[in-house]
Amino acid sequence: MAVDGKKRQMPPGLMKIKELNKENLKTCGLQLICHVTQEFKKEQNKLRTYVTEILHSIFFLAIIHKDRLTPEDILSAQTEIVRQEFPEPFRNYKSHLPKRTPFSILLDIMQLTFGTKENIMKELCSLMKKLKFPYPLHKPANKNQRYYTLESTVICVCSNSLNTSQEYFGASLGCRTENAKSIMIYSSCINTWHEYVSYAVMSFEHQTEGDSLQFHESMQCQAYIRDWKDNIYKERQPCMNCTRLFSLPKGTEQEHYPYGNCAETECLSKLLFNDQFMLENIKIRNYTTDKMNMLKHRTRERLLGKLASIPSLSNLNKDDLWFNT
Structure with a gap:
């Protein structure tokens, strides 16, 4: 809102947080890229597809961020080295x-490298400590201080x-803005998730009462949240959204997230x-x-609407967008 014909200026505290979030996204993106490219040098044949995918995902989330960060903004002097590979x-x-x-892609790399749930969670905590990502949730004293990182x-x-030899991992979306979160949920429904999971998520999104999935009783599902202070993963009950979507027990009301955000969806x-x-x-x-x-x-129509509202994608031809059929 303008006052006396002048644009209201952002308070200094919020301006500082905005700048920190921009720098956090750049720093976290670079640190994660450096880590996976170093791992790629050890296991090139196994990891090339994952590194390509993680670069694509980081670059996309950066360009749709309000600061419209390019690969060059994130990689700086390393841009051409990474581009050539x-x-x-x-x-x-x-x-x-x-x-x-x-x-989510990092989690696949960790599973490929470390195998078991216990090893994966231990090594993932160690990696997060090494990368020094900032605390991604609200600081207790400041509800605006919700740092943008790439961590789920x-x-x-x-x-x-009945088949305990195989475990499947999933990650919450980890997108800190409404646009990015919606885009990734809509895109995942169309391009990524199993059609039954997509159906459940979309039905709750588009209907007053959605259509849930009921898994066989032999299905076991457990979520974990990283305790940032102690740097360990601790068990977490599913939220009510997941209880409704997948008929999971012991749902608990937590901070509101859209259907499809939670880690249960992917796994x-x-x-x-x-x-x-x-x-x-x-x-x-x-x-x-x-x-x-x-x-x-x-x-798909909602997704295209979201994409059309993002200035950094203003020249995008929707016919060039990749959708699975």
Whole structure:
């Protein structure tokens, strides 16, 4: 709002937080890129796809950030070195949607490297301490001080108790702005998650009462939140959104997030992609192909609307956007 024809200026405290968030995103992006490229040098054949994907995701989230950060802003003097090794993300970050957030991709790398849940969580805490990402949630004394980092505060592990040898990991979205969060949820519904998980998320997004999934009783699912002070992962109950989406027990009211934000969504999607028994024994309320197509159409329209509202994507041709069919 203007006062006497002048634009109201942002209070100095908020200006400082805004600048810190910009620098945090740049710093966290660079640190994460440096880490995965160093790991790539050790295991090139295994990790090239993951590094390409994580670069793409970081570049996309940076360009849709309100400060419109480019790869050059993040990488600075290292830009050409990274571009020569991984040219694809530089070509595609403004025309192709990423499938996942950076932390989700990092979690896959950790699983490939360390294997078991215990080792993954231990090494992930060690890595977060090494990277020195700032605390991503509200500081107790200042509700505006919500630092933008690329860390997901919650991860989730699920499995089929009839087949305990395989665990599936997921991460919460870790996007600190409403636009980025919505874009990644809508894109994941269309491009990434198993269609049954996507159906449940979209039905709750577009209907007064959504259609939930009911997994076989042998499904086990446990979320963990990183205790930033002690730097360990501790068990966390599912939120009410996940209880409604996936018929999970012991839901608890927590800070409001949109349907699809939580780590349960990704790991349960992986479970359905990889476990035929779970896929064959799942129950879905009111699912039909026609309804699924309708929900995907509505979600795609919302996604395109979000993308059209972002100035840094003003020259984007929506026909160039990558959508799975």
